[in-house]
Amino acid sequence: MSDRLRTALGPLDLSAPLLTAAGCAGTGRELAAFFELSKLGAFVTPSVTLRPRAGRPTPRVTEAPSALLTAMGLPGPGIEGFLDRDLPWLAEQDVPVVVSIAGDSAEEFGELAARLRGAPGVAAIEVNVACPNVEDRGRMFSRHPRSAASVVRAARAGAAPGTPVLAKLAPDAADLANVALACVDAGADGLTLINTVEGTAIDTTTLRPTLTGVSGGLSGPAIRPIALRCVYQVHAALPDVPIVGVGGVTSGLDALEFLLAGASAVGVGTTLFHDPGAVPRILRELDEALAARRLGRVADAVGLAHKPAGYAPPLAGIDVPPPAAPAEPAGELKETLP
Template structure:
């Protein structure tokens, strides 16, 4: 079992936002209940059709993507996707994105009172924020203002996870700021800013970013020893996950690997369990 932000998780491996579809797509490859949690795609107040095609381009060591935060909007999510996820026996972490502090606050208020929501993950690291219209978090104080708005409007007891970009220069400052603003944990690692072949703003995910994400996690854990950190970025194997856990993360999120191998999360959970001995009582 893994303890994260007051929650007990079945495993230290969660599905990263945007990489597990609605959950139904992954459920065919193993019970979601065996995972530490399922992070939804980022939900906005109103439906978003997403960016123009093509949205994904393969690179030698990952993917470049410009999905545009496609999602059904809050009301359809509450009516159809959340009830199904809540029945799967896994921790449901709802990722949220808004164009203003008011939108973030309203999303938190509505979701925090919805049955089945275990935690809220605040997306503060969209690599193409200027083109998607979401609140552009350029400075740590911007991130803190979003987290404070979410924390203020959430019912007591619903944890807030702040998802930060892999900015080696400022990640510690950002983590400290959002924790001071009320975040219960930080998720360190998101797509790095990149460009599609046609020049559109995009994000780069996959094995290429793992060393950068790992350094960011290590620095946050070293500088903020009391912080709970979830590591993400390029993880494809149990050994990758162990590297993040050894650096101080309490859990990891798996993203791009699932697009290549939808069994990856279940496989990594099984591999981690195989090498962790059960406690013995003399």
Template sequence: MSVDMRTFLAHVELDGPVITAAGCAGTGRELAQFFDLHRLGALTTPSITMAPRAGRPTPRMAETPSGLLNAVGLQGPGIDSFLERELPWLAQRGIRTVVSIGGGTVNEYSALARRLADAPGVTAVEVNLACPNIEDRGRVFAREGAASAEVVGSVRSIMLGDVPVIAKLSPDVADIVAVATACADAGADALSMINNPLGMAIDTATLRPALAAGTGGLSGPAILPLAVRCVWQVHAALPRVPIIGMGGVLTGSDALQLILAGACAVGVGTALFHDPYACLRIERELADLLQARGFQRLADAVGVAHRPPGSPARHLHEESSL
């Protein structure tokens, strides 16, 4: 008997739990060359900004042990081009699309939300909080609960009620549970974690930083334990808030760790750079692992690691049906 892999982000049902992470699969045209995008749980766009952005100077990517540093800088054509060219392409094909947005002020996030509020084809909006707040000395919104909540609240007040708002959180904070709670209280329907932690590498040949920007976001297998820890802590505090777990997912076993920690969906990012079929493979591996461990539904495995040893399996099915 196959495992029921359906999951929910708020009230939105996804056929499968594996989605693409923002910025790692373009806006779908690239992956569509390899497989039918309907096989994804959802596709997450790069973070869309109001104006076109060229991104940061090169070099802006560098490999590290079990990871990748990047300082791309939200490169993109801006909201006008996205609404004219990219979103219609996805909507015409019926692809579940999570639109990620990024801004430098609360007003900019609000303006983006207004442009998306009545746009066809938006399954959910992911609020990328790892953006510098230009009105607060460039401190990223995600580092403070109050700043994060202000952004989330502004977007939630504008988006139509049937479009979930997802807050994307950074691990570079003193208390991720406090930030997550502030976002949930402000109206976030779900949480996405983790965004890339900051890292740095220095080229010992040139004696200079490997990235032109100096620091960059670290992704890849090296950050999986950090992602699992964050998901574990937030699910323990907010067990009814849906979580998309991401960060270093390379295999079905990696995905299962995040599910057991409390995620109901899993984002795949860096793995796509060398394996465009990674999402499909990871979901197959995850289904096989769940079946081997006696789960009939993905929903029954969410957060199981929080249960005391020896908890009867039947309790899982009873709780997930509530």
């Protein structure tokens, strides 16, 4: 893989800037049938909960214009099943594993992080602050700085020292930058922006909501402008905080947009449902896009859209001579100048 694609998320060094988005790549076994997981910068697991969950009843998936609307309800085997069956297999795949965790209270997040201490292959923990929680009447922790910080603080306390903690946020906070700052102050080493956008679909035949849960999470290309706005906004406020940009990435140029907005790495999710072999293609396209713009590494592109007009990034492998001195006016013209 090209050295141009190496990047870092705080203390986490990645061979490539592409990660899976939580919940969009199964346990990893499904995706491994299409390409070697080692091509990824990291594999992000589905959100793991304390106890097994069956998820919401069907129908819980429907299509939307350029998007997918889902209300899965975080189905999964629970932390014990994950540690017994899924994590050992992932630990053998030569790919950093970012374990996404979700809970109904700050205490549950702390307990989940503690259960991952010493588990093989865990490179980082992603705290799904954007999942519904019982303590706040079905709202999401990430809508409020104080509740978001309480979850991150609990996870940080439970996690093994030195294990990076990422906070995954939703886009519908009144002041997203303030929520992001609260998470960083509480111990987050980086941020994942964004989770799905809440939406609803109505079946015009039954005249009822399409999903049994009424509302669900919108993902796919339709939300990319929203995700880019969030990454751009948070990077402007917290330029030194690593960001994983997620939302509607289908190509290398889509990934480049997130880097330019301020992300250091990019998550690929919904596109894997219809193109499970997309990762090698997107990486190749991104590498070509960086080379075409004379950018020698991912870091040269991160936040470039924030630079003032006329800013010239370092050019890979090119010695740029200093500008020549202005030419002296010639002959008669020189004499007429004041």
